[in-house]
Amino acid sequence: MTTEEIRNKLTDRGLKVTPQRMAILEAIYNLKNHPTAENIIDYIKKMYPNIATGTVYKVLGVLVENRLIKKVTTEKDAMRYDGVMESHHHIYCQETELIKDYFDEELDELLQKYFEKKSLPGFKIEDIILQIKGTFQKQY
Amino acid sequence: MTTEEIRNKLTDRGLKVTPQRMAILEAIYNLKNHPTAENIIDYIKKMYPNIATGTVYKVLGVLVENRLIKKVTTEKDAMRYDGVMESHHHIYCQETELIKDYFDEELDELLQKYFEKKSLPGFKIEDIILQIKGTFQKQY
DNA sequence: ACTTATATGAGAATAATTCTTATTTAAGAA
DNA sequence: TTCTTAAATAAGAATTATTCTCATATAAGT
Numbered sequence: 001m002t003t004e005e006i007r008n009k010l011t012d013r014g015l016k017v018t019p020q021r022m023a024i025l026e027a028i029y030n031l032k033n034h035p036t037a038e039n040i041i042d043y044i045k046k047m048y049p050n051i052a053t054g055t056v057y058k059v060l061g062v063l064v065e066n067r068l069i070k071k072v073t074t075e076k077d078a079m080r081y082d083g084v085m086e087s088h089h090h091i092y093c094q095e096t097e098l099i100k101d102y103f104d105e106e107l108d109e110l111l112q113k114y115f116e117k118k119s120l121p122g123f124k125i126e127d128i129i130l131q132i133k134g135t136f137q138k139q140y
Numbered sequence: 141m142t143t144e145e146i147r148n149k150l151t152d153r154g155l156k157v158t159p160q161r162m163a164i165l166e167a168i169y170n171l172k173n174h175p176t177a178e179n180i181i182d183y184i185k186k187m188y189p190n191i192a193t194g195t196v197y198k199v200l201g202v203l204v205e206n207r208l209i210k211k212v213t214t215e216k217d218a219m220r221y222d223g224v225m226e227s228h229h230h231i232y233c234q235e236t237e238l239i240k241d242y243f244d245e246e247l248d249e250l251l252q253k254y255f256e257k258k259s260l261p262g263f264k265i266e267d268i269i270l271q272i273k274g275t276f277q278k279q280y
Numbered sequence: 281a282c283t284t285a286t287a288t289g290a291g292a293a294t295a296a297t298t299c300t301t302a303t304t305t306a307a308g309a310a
Numbered sequence: 311t312t313c314t315t316a317a318a319t320a321a322g323a324a325t326t327a328t329t330c331t332c333a334t335a336t337a338a339g340t
Contacts, residue, residue: 016286016338036327037328052289053291059288077296078328120231123276124276131270134265156318
């Protein structure tokens with residue numbers, strides 16, 4: 001993801017391009033494993049020590065509203081964020097904080113067909129995310 | 141769910157039976173829509189005004205550890221809890237706080253077969269929860 | 281360069297949850 | 311039944327995550 005591409009994501013949504021917004025998006029793309037706001041703040045402060053905590057939370061909210069990033073739900077108190085907007089699922093390791101992305105077009109088609117057939121009365125499905133919970137095997 | 145059944149859930153796990161634990165489990169079973177800790181506290185205080193906030197959080201943690209209840213992940217800051225331990229999924233209304241349970245054995249079998257065939261290398265799946273996101277249609 | 285609506289920084293405020301410690305209590309033993 | 315003790319609770323302080331307020335700064339169109 002180049003600086004120019006990040007800039008375009010903002011302008012395409014009619015958002016002003018600010019150094020803070022650029023830095024926050026760049027942080028999310030570079031920090032793997034679905035960073036928390038705190039992870040993002042720590043990362044940005046290395047290059048940009050004056051960024052305000054409140055600004056990061058504000059910008060994250062704006063980015064979610066504008067569908068440039070997504071929230072990732074967890075059983076912990078701190079929200080985590082995801083810069084990958086293509087349809088995908090999440091593999092949660094029960095023993096660590098690791099959340100891996102899981103892309104599977106075959107599965108997505110299967111689910112789409114399944115819920116076309118068996119529609120939920122009175123409900124319009126917009127997105128289905130699998131939370132795949134378990135543990136990674138130890139490596140020997 | 142009778143008082144006796146709730147009591148047995150605790151003793152079966154080797155947990156001491158206390159009025160607080162009984163009240164919290166009863167609250168979760170009676171309060172529909174996956175209550176927050178605050179919902180539970182408000183409910184219990186009607187009958188039992190002296191219960192301490194910290195106790196409720198402590199007990200909720202114990203109940204989750206002992207697999208008597210589950211946490212429900214959301215995009216909001218407050219955690220929500222679920223007393224239904226049978227395998228099921230969640231329908232999230234994007235416009236309200238409503239989270240509906242979705243039971244579907246056919247779907248569960250489909251998923252189980254799918255992930256037997258296509259296993260995730262190095263990962264042992266323990267549970268798969270669908271987060272079905274969308275909106276309920278307005279009633280006329 | 282000028283203007284103005286919007287974004288940011290700083291820090292206070294709030295909300296959700298956890299921690300600490302003295303006291304109480306459940307449940308097994310005597 | 312009473313005794314014992316490890317575990318649970320109440321009360322409130324402390325911590326953590328997030329939001330809010332408002333004065334100042336700035337992006338982007340004129």
